[in-house]
Amino acid sequence: MESTQEQILIYGITLLFLFLAVVFYVRKLRKSSGVVDEKIRIAKEEGLFEPVSLHPYVDPNSCIGSGACIIACPEKDVLGYSNGRATVINASRCVGHGACFHACPTQAISLLIGTEQRGVDLPHVNPFFETNVKGIYIAGEIGGMGLIKNAIEQGRQAVDNLAKSLEPSIDAEYDLVVIGAGPAGISATLQAKKRNLRSITLEQDSIGGTVYSYPRNKIVMTSPMDIPLHGKVKLYETGKKELIDLWNSILGKNGINILENTRVNNIFRENGLLIVKTDDNRQFVTQKVLLAIGRRGSPRKLNIPGEDLPKVFYWLMEPENVSGMDVLVVGGGDSAIEAALSLADGNRVTLLYRQETFSRLKPANDALVKEAIRSKRIHAEMNSNLVSIEDKRVVLRMADNLEKTIDNDVVYIFAGGELPAGFLSNCGITITKKFGERILSHAKK
Numbered sequence: 001m002e003s004t005q006e007q008i009l010i011y012g013i014t015l016l017f018l019f020l021a022v023v024f025y026v027r028k029l030r031k032s033s034g035v036v037d038e039k040i041r042i043a044k045e046e047g048l049f050e051p052v053s054l055h056p057y058v059d060p061n062s063c064i065g066s067g068a069c070i071i072a073c074p075e076k077d078v079l080g081y082s083n084g085r086a087t088v089i090n091a092s093r094c095v096g097h098g099a100c101f102h103a104c105p106t107q108a109i110s111l112l113i114g115t116e117q118r119g120v121d122l123p124h125v126n127p128f129f130e131t132n133v134k135g136i137y138i139a140g141e142i143g144g145m146g147l148i149k150n151a152i153e154q155g156r157q158a159v160d161n162l163a164k165s166l167e168p169s170i171d172a173e174y175d176l177v178v179i180g181a182g183p184a185g186i187s188a189t190l191q192a193k194k195r196n197l198r199s200i201t202l203e204q205d206s207i208g209g210t211v212y213s214y215p216r217n218k219i220v221m222t223s224p225m226d227i228p229l230h231g232k233v234k235l236y237e238t239g240k241k242e243l244i245d246l247w248n249s250i251l252g253k254n255g256i257n258i259l260e261n262t263r264v265n266n267i268f269r270e271n272g273l274l275i276v277k278t279d280d281n282r283q284f285v286t287q288k289v290l291l292a293i294g295r296r297g298s299p300r301k302l303n304i305p306g307e308d309l310p311k312v313f314y315w316l317m318e319p320e321n322v323s324g325m326d327v328l329v330v331g332g333g334d335s336a337i338e339a340a341l342s343l344a345d346g347n348r349v350t351l352l353y354r355q356e357t358f359s360r361l362k363p364a365n366d367a368l369v370k371e372a373i374r375s376k377r378i379h380a381e382m383n384s385n386l387v388s389i390e391d392k393r394v395v396l397r398m399a400d401n402l403e404k405t406i407d408n409d410v411v412y413i414f415a416g417g418e419l420p421a422g423f424l425s426n427c428g429i430t431i432t433k434k435f436g437e438r439i440l441s442h443a444k445k
């Protein structure tokens with residue numbers, strides 16, 4: 001009898017604990033849903049909710065709310081947890097490495113490009129990576145697919161394909177000119193060497209491509225990559241410096257010299273061959289061209305002394321990692337204003353613009369920047385230009401034509417530039433807008 005009463009008591013206590021655990025869980029869920037809903041509201045207000053290119057789509061019917069995707073994504077607040085499921089918060093911060101896609105235990109995540117509201121320009125390529133312009137091929141993220149590993153794979157495959165139609169009888173300076181030395185271009189360069197092609201690689205900036213400019217050191221690699229002339233590399237968690245050092249050492253061992261600081265501005269056909277023209281007016285005559293130029297385009301440079309210092313950037317990512325700095329933001333468009341505003345708290349920001357007033361700003365940015373200047377969160381120098389950049393200072397030419405030197409730790413230049421779509425169109429390559437097309441998805445059984 002006594003033991004039955006004891007059993008009832010134990011059951012009762014267990015049930016009570018279970019009930020309290022459920023109440024606690026539901027309250028926690030509501031609280032975190034509230035926080036995420038608020039973040040979504042702010043993301044919408046700041047224009048970060050709508051993706052700019054690749055982004056995750058969470059199928060609410062398959063998501064079990066494990067949170068694995070949120071843990072896997074190293075970018076801040078791309079995904080969050082609301083009402084027991086994963087949800088997108090700042091979709092525009094997605095960089096397309098697909099860590100969430102691989103982490104999801106129920107295959108509830110796909111990667112899409114563009115949305116119904118905002119299309120993304122993608123070039124036409126056939127299954128052999130050739131564009132509508134005969135002899136011009138495309139590999140890597142410019143084709144729509146993110147990820148270092150994919151870019152490496154595509155660079156290799158594109159070279160294998162284009163090599164098949166090389167004409168040994170044609171007397172061109174090169175068999176192949178590779179444009180861009182990110183993961184796709186490096187891989188293509190190595191594969192071209194492996195196949196003994198006469199090839200050269202031109203890079204507007206430095207070896208490493210987008211990887212070089214990550215604001216974080218950590219690299220996410222969800223599966224091994226196969227680097228031509230080197231073999232399989234299992235670097236699931238590595239740093240960008242280690243990866244770039246590895247690429248440099250493979251290139252060095254194979255005696256390959258990539259031409260850095262060489263921007264291509266045009267490709268045209270002459271006498272049946274392709275001519276690749278650079279900013280410094282050099283021309284490379286070739287049978288084939290591989291465009292491995294990524295999706296970030298070519299920023300316009302000011303061509304002033306010191307612009308090659310590592311503290312000079314042409315885009316801003318993760319402003320929360322910049323604090324206590326003397327920052328100079330150059331430009332008067334929305335990108336410059338948004339960068340200056342996002343850096344204003346916690347840094348000493350000077351905004352430099354060559355015109356007397358800002359023009360054609362989004363109304364919200366216009367109001368915010370005026371208020372930030374009025375309240376001295378941002379110091380603005382109008383009618384002024386940047387003359388030179390030094391390690392710890394910058395020299396400005398002011399409205400009165402006098403020079404002024406100010407302390408400086410970091411410079412962001414937003415002077416416009418050319419987007420890849422413009423460059424591709426100039427080369428005659430057909431572009432189509434993609435409105436939410438699946439780029440990476442689990443085949444439905």
Ligand SMILES: Cc1cc2nc3c(=O)[nH]c(=O)nc-3n(C[C@H](O)[C@H](O)[C@H](O)COP(=O)(O)OP(=O)(O)OC[C@H]3O[C@@H](n4cnc5c(N)ncnc54)[C@H](O)[C@@H]3O)c2cc1C
Pocket residue numbers: 095096097139140141142145146147148149151179180181182183184185202203204205206208209210211213214215218219220221262263264265292293294295296297298317423
């Ligand atoms: C912040 C951030 C973090 C990321 N993190 C990861 C990650 O952890 N793991 C992962 O797998 N992927 C990550 N990605 C995605 C990955 O970096 C890209 O998918 C990959 O770099 C694409 O390689 P690519 O060679 O196609 O292009 P890119 O790396 O963009 O390289 C293109 C190169 O072409 C050059 N170029 C462009 N135009 C010209 C021109 N006209 N003339 C000469 N050169 C030109 C550019 O300077 C650049 O060096 C991240 C992306 C970003 C933005």
